[in-house]
Amino acid sequence: MYLGDFVDEITGTLVYIKDICTEEDKLLILVGTANEIETVTHTIPKALIAAAFERPFDMQKLVAQVDWLLEASNDLARRKNILLVDDDGTFLKMIKDWLSTKYRITIVTSGAQALMYIADNKPDLILLDYEMPVTSGPQVLEMIRSETRLDSIPVIFLTGKGDRESVMKVLALKPDGYLLKSMERSKLVAAIDEFFEKRKYQKLHDPSGTTGGRIP
Template sequence: MDKRVLLVGGGKSFMVTSIAKELTENGFEVIRAEADVTAIERIENRPSVYLVYVDDIDEMLDFFVYLKDKSVEDDISISIIGSSDEIEKINKKISKDYFAAVFERPVNVKELARQMIGVVEQEEVRLQKKRILVVDDDGTMLRTIKSWLSEKYQVFMSNSGMNAITFLAKNKVDLILLDYEMPVTTGPKVLEMLRSEPATSSIPVMFLTVKSDKESVMQVLSLKPEKYLLKTMPPAELLANIDEFFEQQKIKNYG
């Protein structure tokens, strides 16, 4: 089990130091950082588990918006420590669904460490799931698809074709769900780009679109997508198609 955690909080805070010490004594590898976007982005091989100590909520609200975006793009696990008022302010900006655990101050560091073991265990289970990248310029659709699939799969989201290409340069996925109509770089163009690069040419791609006309379907058949699915299908049907695809892959690999 990977017991690494990124502990975000004031470097001179006695409480943050106590939390770091207790986590270390419980077998965690603790990487500490200030609530600074630039500093965190510079950390190589960052853990997927973040624990954030809130010490100045007014200054940190923008940082939490960054974390929300990171949880969407990189699918990280975020836990927070704060007062009841601070937690309430955060939840007005960011849904509590984004947090793996919430600890209200004053906090018992020993109990916090025990609960963080559970958070890491949950993250370990999640990281074993197949990885799906959903590419769509509609933010509402991205969040909807993520909510449908997240129980069974790791879901990453990209709101444009070029962002998807950039994401895939650094991250591996098992399947891409690709919108057909997008500004600047269309779905078919994205698939052409993926097929032309050795690193991405073999990634399975399914179109997920509202375009059901024969001309649109025929245009991408030569690029050999795994499936051509419609956004109007019920959630259970979409999930069944993805489940079936991975089952067929398993049979192919072990058959």
């Protein structure tokens, strides 16, 4: 993004860019004066800015840095993409922070947004909140399973209830597994890692490629 003295007047655009970078892990590089870059950071957190170059800049250094960033981004693109669906923004941020070191995470806050996302994208896994207003987790799963183009996307429910009756109710819908929201960070990450490892192993031994790992 090449900045100018207009940055004070485009707060709405910067908010939009911040949301895109957060939800879709876009690579953001800023080029501008020190003041312009500082102004942008009032709206877009520095953690979301991959690099910033002050004008006047050394073109050779800029190209070298961008090449390095693109290579790192390509490595990130090879990671499994997980769609995280939950109406609790605090929980979304926490789980995204936990998983982002290993996986590409896309977050949405409703079942309707999840369905809109998978209409154009096919994540490797959907972590789906069981209890959501308007369009619940079970309804989202039902719609996914009813579409031939989407029914192979693995879905793991996130649930806050661990009693036997609640768990059996969740499993009756035949998701690819369930995870308790109260799980510790290390256990949740390990469970996701294990799911993908089992899925990879089973694909190697299943010519149809239709068998997937399940949790638990």
